[in-house]
Amino acid sequence: MSPKSPQIPPTFGRARIVVLLASLLAALSAGTNYVRSYSPQLGSRLGLTHTQLNLIGLGGNVGVYISAPILGKIVDSRGPKSLLLSGFVLLLAGYSGIRLVYDAGLPENVTALSTAMFALLIACSFMTGVGGNGGLCAAINTTAKTFPDKVRGSTTGLVISGFGLSAFLFSAIAHLAFPGNTSSFLLLLSLGTSFPMLVGFIFVQPIPLPPSEAHHEYLDVDQAEADAASLAPGKQFLDIGPNIYGVKLWTSIDFWIPFISLSLLSGTGLMYINNIGSMAQALYVYSHKDRYSEVDASQWQAAQVSTISFMNFSGRVLIGLLADFIKSRLGLPRSTLLIVVASIILSSQIVAAYIENVRVLWRASALLGLGYGSMFSLYATLCIEWFGLPHFSENWGYLSLSPLFGGNIFSVAFGRNLDAHERPAESSYMPPPPGIPPRQCLDGLACYVDSLHLTIAACICALALSTWAVWRDRRKTLEIDQDGMYGRVPNVIWEEEEEES
Incomplete structure (x- = not known):
């Protein structure tokens, strides 16, 4: 026994x-x-x-x-x-x-x-x-x-x-x-x-789940692995599901679709976050050339950081609740929210491309923070659903490499665009009063709007990829329903059951 x-x-x-x-x-x-x-x-x-x-x-x-x-x-x-x-x-x-x-x-x-x-x-x-x-x-x-x-x-x-x-x-x-x-x-x-x-x-420290909670079925169940687990001494819980990692991960189109879309969306977010101070400064200087205050300019910059951070937090909480709700109550795959997240980030760039007053820049910052926070929470959850829990952190680590590409490309593009619009104060059409930095673009929104056009195009591509990912996920779900696989639990014998018998 x-x-x-x-x-x-x-x-x-x-x-x-x-x-x-x-x-x-x-x-x-x-x-x-x-x-x-x-x-x-x-x-x-x-x-x-x-x-x-x-x-x-x-x-x-x-x-x-x-x-x-x-x-x-x-x-x-x-x-x-x-x-x-x-x-x-x-x-x-x-x-x-x-x-x-x-x-x-x-x-x-x-x-x-x-x-x-x-x-x-x-x-x-x-x-x-x-x-x-x-x-x-x-x-x-x-x-x-x-x-x-x-x-x-x-x-x-x-x-x-x-x-x-x-x-x-x-x-x-x-x-x-x-x-x-x-x-x-x-x-x-x-x-x-x-x-x-x-x-x-x-x-x-991880706490194992009760067997009744741990018994749930995903795609790509490895039955041999489940049977082996049932015979292992001291196996406390079993979380049956996909277990995709290594070469299989890198050769899966279901990895590359979110990798590319995450690179585009996170690159947009990183560009905005890294340069929001310059954006706020450009808008503030444009409307305060004759009454520039370094203290006021700093406060407007800090206000954008606080807005992004708070909405980032809110997005990470709300998307998790919403993802669980649409799956458990509406029967929709969590991946459906990929379209929502991409749309929010896209809207933030469109709104920012039309804001000419620093007083309302918070609207774009709030949308960006909401979408950026939602994005990382949702992609992390989907990484578990699509590729499994056993190698989750390793797989998420590979997926998390994607911001390096989009973030660096878009940030460099923003910097070059802003540098192209900056000019020495003495050569500008209206010399600014003392206090304004010697090299400062005085054209407001025009200083960086071309960069926003770039990220708008990137977000549209990400939205298309997200729609494709949702379609693929939904198709897999329908195929499984037709095969009658949902609700079928492998024949796993638990030690407690053996003892009672």
Whole structure:
């Protein structure tokens, strides 16, 4: 007689809620890569150009995306502990390093930062990107394995929403506690992002599902694998479903369709987020040439960041709830929402292309934040549905490489377009009063609207790809219904059942 299986906590019991809250805390500490409000002060104190500041920011972005497949494979095979511990070390070292360089400043009679110190800043930014992504990867993976399919979209969406709210949270704390003190802000980032990872190290651990919850069928069921699992000693739960990874993943058209569409949509979002300060500045200068205020300009820029961050958070929560609702209540595949997400991001670019007043730029920022946050939550959930849970984090890591392509291409295009419209103040048709930066485009919307036309075209392509993906997913569902496969559970013998018999 086999030994009694350990008692499995209920689906919404205290143990799972603790895991969910700890995962959310880790995610809240992981999204500070988008907190770049200290960049102007960093550049001013260290004599950095805008290009150098962008390269420092790029170091963080590369750290996030390029580490995703490696971290995903680690968490799939070894669990979340090592990622959370490394996240603590990398975030603490990264932000502390940036703070040390900032506090040291430039030596006397030196106007530019040395190459070695500039490289150190890029390396520190890279560490914060890898560390934050490690914490997020561990949190998402654990949540996905701890809650059943019927609420998986909602719970993973909630955790991912913490990543979107991170920038707003830390910016708000800094503004209230020590406004204008960049050194204290960097200290907050170093401690406030790293120590929650230690909390996660203690509490973030997958909890197996009850057998009744774990028994559900997807496509591509490997019956031999299911039978083998039923004979394995101590197998606590079985989540039968697709298990696509490796070569099979990379040769699947169902991987390349979301990869390309995600690249186009996330590239649009990254371009907008990385350059919203320049967009707000251009619109503000255009309507305030004779009464320019650096303080007011900064406030309008900060307002856009806060709007994007809050709507990013909201989108990540709402899309999870909506995805679970349309599947469980309406009988529609979650992929249907791909069309909705692409439409929201497309509308944000269309709206932005017609806004000429900085006071209403929040409308485009709100739409962009909503669509951008919804996008990542939805694609992560679909990654589980289409390719399976056993290698979810590894597969999601590969899918997460897509923003590197779209983000870099669109951001570079935006920068070149803006550079083409900038001109020295003395050569402009109306010389601006003192206070306006010496190289500043004075044409308002015309400074960057061509870049928005590019992203509008990209979003239309993404919308077409999303429609194709929904059609393919729906067709597979209908084929399975016709074959009578839904509701058919493999013949798995559980140890508890054996003991009772």
